[in-house]
Amino acid sequence: MEIVINIDDPTPVFTQLMEQIKTAVANNHLPEGTPLPSIRQLANDLEVNSKTVAKAYKLLERDNIIQSRGYRGSFVHPDAKSHCHIDLSQWTTEMLTDCIATLRAKGVTDSEIRVAFGSLMNSKF
Known part of the structure; x- marks a missing residue:
């Protein structure tokens, strides 16, 4: 899955990130249990602040799209697909x-x- 952030878009970066992850889950590009990059790694890859990625991950976790497994990282939640359309x-x-x-x-x-x-x-x- 490729995430593309448009800094000229008025949509906040964390929202762009969340929407792209939700879309990937809904379209089966990120199936249940798929590991996600670490916050630091994704921030480096996207050239954004790690706090921005952390905010997106926290909100995705709140929405049961991803789940954190402590030091092992973040993974796509087992029920993620059914929660993708909840806003x-x-x-x-x-x-x-x-x-x-x-x-x-x-x-x-x-x-x-x-x-x-x-x-x-x-x-x-």
Whole structure:
């Protein structure tokens, strides 16, 4: 599998990386159990910051596309193919859009929404 990063693309590099890995899994180019390059190796190969690759790997692990096996590395998750089409970012945006629409319908101002959101994001659940 070849990953190509377009630095002129407005899509963040970590998102480009995630999308290409998800596409490769969905198209059977990365079958279950396939080892992935180390964060450092992939960052060097793509000439990007290792923190960018680490962020992509962390989010792919959250989405059950890859799994980390400690010092042995990262591998394609056994259930990866069934999770490739789940987009938590899109789902989050949809949920927040619905919530904001409900609040506005009740007369809550944008400023009040921002203050409440900021307060909740800074609190510990």
